[in-house]
Structures are given as C-alpha cells and as structure tokens.
Amino acid sequence: MSITLEKLTKRYGPTLAVDGLDLAVRPGRVTGFLGPNGAGKSTTMRMVLGLDRPTSGRALVGGRAYDSYKWPLREMGALLEAKAVHPGRTGRNHLLAMARSNAVPDRRVDEVLAVVGLTDVARRRSGTHSLGMGQRLGIAGALLADPPVLMLDEPVNGLDPDGVRWIRGLLRDLAAEGRTVFVSSHLLSEMQMTADHLVVIGHGKLLADAPMTEIMGGHATLEDAYYELTGSAA
Amino acid sequence: MRAAIRSEWTKLWTTRTVWWALLGAFVLMAAAAGQNAIYVENGDVTTASVAVMSVTIAQLAFVALAMLVMTGEYSAGTIRATLSWIPSRGRLLSAKIAVVSAVTLVTGVAVGLLGGVIASAIVDDSGSIAGDAFKIGIYLVLLGALATGLGAALRGPVVTLVVLLMTIVVIPPLLQLPDIAVLNGIADAFPGVAGGHFLYGDADPYPPLVGLLILAGWAALAVAAGWQVLTRRDA
Structure with a gap:
C-alpha cells in the first residue's frame, strides 16, 4: 500500500501552505520527509489523515481516502503530536x-x-x-x-540517544517487512542514517523526490545536499 | 458504531472528570432538595415535587459533564487523535451522545430518586417520586445532547459553558422578571424553561409534551450545528 498525493493543495487565506504536491510514497523503504519549518509537512500529513480538508487535490492511502475506511487504524498508523493524549x-x-x-x-x-x-x-x-x-x-x-502504512511526524523528537537508535532500527525493520514508512524529521544526520528515499518540500512545493544516494550526489553530508536543495544555506 | 461507542465509553470512565461531575450532581441535588423541601414544609412554596424543583441546580453538573466530553477533546489536544481513530464525524458525535445519554439517564433517574427521598424525609406529603425521577432522566438526556452538540459547534469549554449557562440559567429569569406577556412568551421558548414546563406537567402556556418537544428541538439543532462544524472545519 502506498500514500499518494495528487495535486494536493491547501490554502490558508492568502498563503499557499501546500502547493500542488504530486507524490507516491512506496512500500518497502523508509521515505524521509524534509523541509524547513512552515514548508507544509505537518499540513500535508494532516490532510492524509483527513483532519484538514484539501483546498484542491487529493491525498490517498492505498488508493482511498483515509477517512473512507471503516477501520482506518488497520490501514495506516500515524504519529502526529506526541502529546495527543489526555493528561x-x-x-x-x-x-x-x-x-x-x-x-x-x-x-x-x-x-x-x-x-x-x-x-x-x-x-x-x-x-x-x-x-x-x-x-x-x-x-x-x-x-x-x-498497519501496512506508517506515517510519523518527527518521531525522534524528545528521545534520548538510546531512543533515537531504537527508532532507527524499528523504522528500518518495518520497511524491511514490506511496509510503507513515511517519516518527517528536522534531524538531517539522523535521516541520512535511516531513510532510503527522500522527499523534500519548501514553501509547499515539491523540491525533490529521489533515492538518498541520488540526493546526496557528491555531497559529504545530507546537510550539505539539503541546503543546496532548499536554498537556505548560510 | 459499536466500536466507536466502546471507545468513547472507555474514554469517559478513564479520566477523573466523570467522577467529579457525577459526585457534583448528587451533592447539588441533595443540597437543593433539602433546602427546597424546607421551603415547601414552611409553606413558602407550593409545588408537587421537590425533586423537580431541585433539578434546576443539579442539572449544572450534568451539563458540565456533557459539554466536557466534546470540548475536552479540544482543550486537551486529543481531537486529532480521536478523529484519526474514528474519521466519520457523524459516527464520532453519535457515539459521544450515546455514551453521555446512557450515563445521564441512569444517573439522572438516580439523582431524581435521591431528591425524592430527601424531600419525603422533610415534607409529609411529597407526592410520588418514580414518575418524576424518570422525567428528570429524560430531561437531562436532552439537555446533555444539547450541551454535547454545542460543544462540538463552539469547541472551547469556557465559551460553551457560558453560552449554556446564559441560555439555561441567566436569560430566562431576566425575561420573566418584569412579567410582560411578550417576554414570558420568549422565555417559554428557551430550552430550560420548556423542559421545566415538561417536568412540572404544566398545562399552560402549552401542554407538557410540547415543552419536551421544544427542548428536543433545541437539542437536535445543537447536534446538527456541531455535526456541521465537525464536518466542515479543519480539526
């Protein structure tokens, strides 16, 4: 099962938070989702979950809208905000x-x-x-x-070094089992060790959708490659 | 739908809110029934059922519980998690109302009986209790649905509670105070006043059943508004 975005667009007033994203997140590999703060990562994930309605376009899980499933948790497991539990x-x-x-x-x-x-x-x-x-x-x-699909927003946030290592292993295992694993993170070095494939967005637009090796190109670190892509390098 | 109700039932009983609200309901009922029974015994008030009079106070605990079941999702930040488990807005709202209604009906009848027991200990002829207690349960269920629906429409616990208190407790007596026919007529259309006419079995200004229907109409309106907002607005 894949996550597919078709011309996915979300407008908040005059701001285009997500601007015509076309994307297929495939099974069997860890797909990293990168972009600066405000690039539209969380908004995209909320639309995949049916929490926010797209202004236009569609977000599908296994070819159907997430909120059209009777038992959606069996199709896709998601982590949005960690503190989404009643205290x-x-x-x-x-x-x-x-x-x-x-x-x-x-x-x-x-x-x-x-x-x-x-x-x-x-x-x-x-x-x-x-x-x-x-x-x-x-x-x-x-x-x-x-579920065959997992979508995690910043899962490494707040984890200690043991936790970070644990989640790296977990995500790789889940992908090896043939699941679709879609993970956003700000920690580029961590992503470099975890992801097989990268999706990079900026200002709501798709900047890259390619295997890790291709994105790395001749760069020494993912950080270098990332700054070249997003154009926000110092 | 059964799964959604099981989930909401589990959530209801796993925070302390529900226990405080239900304890509050019994305490408020006991206090109000005791006070009202003394008024009745002194001949200051002549009303058949002390329990029905005392619901005016005890209902606040039920209203608070019902509206918190919905608004608590927003104040605790759990609404997105909840909607990712149960994406159908209609199913979620129905499950919440079903759970609130079941708890409110059972506790509402029990609270009504408590009021009757306290009244009969103070007033010699306190009248029959069982029928009134059941009517109190029905009244509180409809009020609970109204509060849950309004909570879904307004989202914030504070604004929801303020609107509910204004509608049920504050505005109607202000309208009735000058005793002007037009203002009394407007007050009679308010959900709490209409429910009161149902509970007291008043024949005037409309039969008790009409009072019940007016309250049910308000509840249906609030639930429809809540469902609309849940469906249309981003979570």
Whole structure:
C-alpha cells in the first residue's frame, strides 16, 4: 500500500501552505520527509489523515481516502503530536480506547507497550510522562493495529540517544517487512542514517523526490545536499 | 458504531472528570432538595415535587459533564487523535451522545430518586417520586445532547459553558422578571424553561409534551450545528 498525493493543495487565506504536491510514497523503504519549518509537512500529513480538508487535490492511502475506511487504524498508523493524549488518562487506557475504536483485540495493547518499552509506566497517568515517553506511546498507537502504512511526524523528537537508535532500527525493520514508512524529521544526520528515499518540500512545493544516494550526489553530508536543495544555506 | 461507542465509553470512565461531575450532581441535588423541601414544609412554596424543583441546580453538573466530553477533546489536544481513530464525524458525535445519554439517564433517574427521598424525609406529603425521577432522566438526556452538540459547534469549554449557562440559567429569569406577556412568551421558548414546563406537567402556556418537544428541538439543532462544524472545519 502506498500514500499518494495528487495535486494536493491547501490554502490558508492568502498563503499557499501546500502547493500542488504530486507524490507516491512506496512500500518497502523508509521515505524521509524534509523541509524547513512552515514548508507544509505537518499540513500535508494532516490532510492524509483527513483532519484538514484539501483546498484542491487529493491525498490517498492505498488508493482511498483515509477517512473512507471503516477501520482506518488497520490501514495506516500515524504519529502526529506526541502529546495527543489526555493528561489525566493512563497510557494503557489511551491505547485501550484506541484499540476498541477499530475493533482491535485488547491484548494488542500490552503487545505494543512491550514493543515500545512502556510496560512499566503505562499504568501511570500520561500527564506525568516525559516527552520521550509520550513519543513512545504515540508510536505504540501507530503500531497498534499492525498497519501496512506508517506515517510519523518527527518521531525522534524528545528521545534520548538510546531512543533515537531504537527508532532507527524499528523504522528500518518495518520497511524491511514490506511496509510503507513515511517519516518527517528536522534531524538531517539522523535521516541520512535511516531513510532510503527522500522527499523534500519548501514553501509547499515539491523540491525533490529521489533515492538518498541520488540526493546526496557528491555531497559529504545530507546537510550539505539539503541546503543546496532548499536554498537556505548560510 | 459499536466500536466507536466502546471507545468513547472507555474514554469517559478513564479520566477523573466523570467522577467529579457525577459526585457534583448528587451533592447539588441533595443540597437543593433539602433546602427546597424546607421551603415547601414552611409553606413558602407550593409545588408537587421537590425533586423537580431541585433539578434546576443539579442539572449544572450534568451539563458540565456533557459539554466536557466534546470540548475536552479540544482543550486537551486529543481531537486529532480521536478523529484519526474514528474519521466519520457523524459516527464520532453519535457515539459521544450515546455514551453521555446512557450515563445521564441512569444517573439522572438516580439523582431524581435521591431528591425524592430527601424531600419525603422533610415534607409529609411529597407526592410520588418514580414518575418524576424518570422525567428528570429524560430531561437531562436532552439537555446533555444539547450541551454535547454545542460543544462540538463552539469547541472551547469556557465559551460553551457560558453560552449554556446564559441560555439555561441567566436569560430566562431576566425575561420573566418584569412579567410582560411578550417576554414570558420568549422565555417559554428557551430550552430550560420548556423542559421545566415538561417536568412540572404544566398545562399552560402549552401542554407538557410540547415543552419536551421544544427542548428536543433545541437539542437536535445543537447536534446538527456541531455535526456541521465537525464536518466542515479543519480539526
């Protein structure tokens, strides 16, 4: 299953946040989603989830609009803001409510909590969690219904070095299993180690959609290549 | 739909809000029923059911709970997560209303019975309780649907609660104060006043059933507005 964008456009008043994006995010590889702040990455991801309505164009998951699925969590798992959990609810109860909304068996909750290493703290109210724990809980939610597509917005945010390494391995494993993995990040060095393919946008427009090796070209680091692409180099 | 209701049911009972609201409902009812029963016993007020009088106070806890089920999603920042689990806006809003209604009906009847029990301990002839308690439950369910729908339309907990309080508690008595026919007529169209005519079984200005229908109409309008905003506006 792929994520496909067709002339996807979002306008906020006079501002074009996303400007006619055409894109196919393919399975079996980690696709990094790069762009400066305000480039339209989060807006694009919200439109893929059906949270924001496109001004024009379409965003499809497996050829259909995400919000047209009866059990959408089984098609695509997403991590948007890490703190999207009620602070008064425990992490485990959050995942239980999530599982039940898509008729996923309750036992999956304990399975994904073990995968992300939160078994011990999941019965504490999530307001007491650190940012890193919040990220892990969000990733647990994305994995909950074992979906073929994963879309993660800044999953590395707030993770300690162990966590960063863990998520790198997790994303690579998920892609190796044949899943579609679409990840945004600001950490270029991290992306250089994780992604097989890169999508770069600036001012809502597609700047590049190519394999990592091609984007790197003759550059020593992804950072150099990125600044050349986005034109915001010092 | 069953999955959406199970999910919302789980969410309702896994924060403290619901417990505080329900505790508040019982405490407010007990206090109001005690006070009203003493007024009735002293002959200051002549009304059949102390419980029905006391709902005016106790309903605030139910209204707060209902509107928080929707507005809490926005204030806690969970609405995007919730909509990614249940993208159908109609299904989500229906599930929330179903859960609020079930809890409100059971607790509303229990609160009504509590008011009756307290009244009968103070007033010699407090009249029958069971029928009134059931009517209180129905009234609170409709008010809860109104509050949930309005919460979806307005999103903010503070603005939603202010609008609800103005509509139910503040404006109608101000309209009725001068006792002018036109103003009384306007007040009779307000949801709380209409519901009150239903609860008291008033024959004037319209039969009790019409009062119930007016309240149901307001609830339907609020739910429709909430659904429209959920569907059209970005989350």
